[in-house]
Amino acid sequence: MNTNRISILYILLSVLCLTACTTAEKKVSTSDDPLPFLGGKTEVNGKMQYHQIPSFSFIDQYGDTITESNFQNKAYIVDYFFTSCPTICPKVKEQELRIADHFKGNKNLKMLSVSIDTKYDNVERLKWYADKLEIEKGNWHLVTGEKDFIYDVADAFFHIALEDEEAPGGFNHDGRLVLVDKNKHIRSFCNGLDESEVKRFIGDIENLLDEK
Amino acid sequence: MKNSYLIFISMLLITLSCATQEYSQGRELYNYYCSSCHLESGQGLRSLYPPLAKSDYLAKYNETLPCIIRKGLEGQIIVNGKDYDMPMPAMPKISAFEITNIMNYINHNFGNDLPFVKFVDVKAKLEECK
Numbered sequence: 001m002n003t004n005r006i007s008i009l010y011i012l013l014s015v016l017c018l019t020a021c022t023t024a025e026k027k028v029s030t031s032d033d034p035l036p037f038l039g040g041k042t043e044v045n046g047k048m049q050y051h052q053i054p055s056f057s058f059i060d061q062y063g064d065t066i067t068e069s070n071f072q073n074k075a076y077i078v079d080y081f082f083t084s085c086p087t088i089c090p091k092v093k094e095q096e097l098r099i100a101d102h103f104k105g106n107k108n109l110k111m112l113s114v115s116i117d118t119k120y121d122n123v124e125r126l127k128w129y130a131d132k133l134e135i136e137k138g139n140w141h142l143v144t145g146e147k148d149f150i151y152d153v154a155d156a157f158f159h160i161a162l163e164d165e166e167a168p169g170g171f172n173h174d175g176r177l178v179l180v181d182k183n184k185h186i187r188s189f190c191n192g193l194d195e196s197e198v199k200r201f202i203g204d205i206e207n208l209l210d211e212k
Numbered sequence: 213m214k215n216s217y218l219i220f221i222s223m224l225l226i227t228l229s230c231a232t233q234e235y236s237q238g239r240e241l242y243n244y245y246c247s248s249c250h251l252e253s254g255q256g257l258r259s260l261y262p263p264l265a266k267s268d269y270l271a272k273y274n275e276t277l278p279c280i281i282r283k284g285l286e287g288q289i290i291v292n293g294k295d296y297d298m299p300m301p302a303m304p305k306i307s308a309f310e311i312t313n314i315m316n317y318i319n320h321n322f323g324n325d326l327p328f329v330k331f332v333d334v335k336a337k338l339e340e341c342k
Contacts, residue, residue: 086301090249090257097258132260132298 035179035187035208039158052184054156058114058143061126066112066141068184075208076110078178079192080159082117083129087168088175092192093133096177100140102202108182108209111140116154116161116171118147158189177201181208238317241310245281245303254322260298262291265322274319274326278311278334279341308335 039051058066079096081089096111103109115121121129126142135142144150154161157180162172179188179201187208190201243252249261256263264270269291273280284302288295312334319326 087248090261091247091251093260094251094257129260132258134258 031203032207034211035204038186038189050185051156053180053186054153056145056149056153058112058141058145058150059123060141060143061123061130062137063123066143070141071110071112071180071182073182074108074110075179075181075187075205076112077205078112078114078157078159078180079176080114080116080154080157080161080173082115082169082171082173083121083125084117085169085171088193092175092177095192095195095198097133098198099177099202099205100135103205103209106209107139109139109205113140113142114150114154114157114159115142115144116150116173118144118150158186179205179208181211235313235317235320238313238315239321241314242317245306245310245314249300254318256291259294259296262289262294262296263322264318264324266324267291270318270324271326274315274329275337276341277315278308278337281306281311281314282338283341308338311338 037050041048041050043049053068055068056066060066077096077099079092081092083089096113100111115126121144123144126144130140130142151161158178159176160172160174163170164172175192177190177192177198178186181187188201188204190197190204192198246264250256250264251261254263254265256265262269269289270277280300281303285300288297290296309331312329312331315329315334318324319329
């Protein structure tokens with residue numbers, strides 16, 4: 001009887017070990033709860049106003065001017081990056097490619113990657129980078145623009161951008177992915193370095209695209 | 213009798229479950245030094261960063277890998293039939309010991325089956341590649 005218990009314990013332990021050593025895949029969030037409105041709110045004439053992305057103007061990898069009108073009636077994902085970034089960018093780009101693959105063919109979702117290296121990342125360089133990532137023409141804009149504007153607007157996009165000689169590659173930034181809805185509200189974000197967070201984020205995007 | 217059999221099986225399971233943790237030190241170092249570009253899976257990223265997983269280049273130049281890691285790599289290369297052309301930065305501070313660990317991890321992971329390398333050989337190679 002006693003040894004029987006011990007062996008059951010052993011079996012349990014070994015199953016535990018097995019599950020601990022092989023990383024289990026988590027499911028994409030299946031919650032239907034509406035996504036929150038992020039970034040705080042202010043009362044204007046008795047009405048609640050949620051944080052909105054201000055007007056912007058960038059130039060993308062094809063030399064086209066990109067403003068908020070390119071995102072009319074569309075949700076989009078925003079990240080800050082630079083092409084010579086030796087640290088976190090490749091990983092974040094890997095996850096963005098995963099997201100792009102997941103929503104391939106969906107006309108209601110776009111991507112906006114803003115370079116913070118306004119000196120080096122010109123249109124030609126952005127085109128080169130997009131080609132290397134095998135990004136098809138259409139839904140993904142890699143953009144540059146006026147330096148002060150890019151650094152100032154970062155905050156509204158929930159991003160951090162800093163020039164820093166000490167940082168690898170010369171810039172400090174975050175690996176965040178931010179989801180903006182068709183009414184310019186921020187509805188979700190995630191750490192673009194964390195695969196399981198990105199999975200949850202994909203679930204959030206699905207929910208947003210299902211919204212009326 | 214039956215019980216000891218069960219115990220034996222579960223012990224076997226325990227060992228098996230953690231047997232994949234080989235070269236764990238190499239993995240830590242790889243994740244620290246290399247995975248930002250070649251990614252944790254060793255798959256690389258599209259046409260930007262070449263894969264280490266089943267890379268014919270890695271197999272062919274395995275002996276020079278200590279120098280590639282220490283001195284970096286520049287110019288166009290072809291890996292598994294695909295062109296890559298972006299500089300890999302040098303890592304002047306990485307030690308021979310760290311390189312040995314990383315190489316053994318790469319050589320025996322990502323579907324690779326390449327030689328086991330020894331610290332003394334890596335150290336000797338590093339002297340050559342100035």
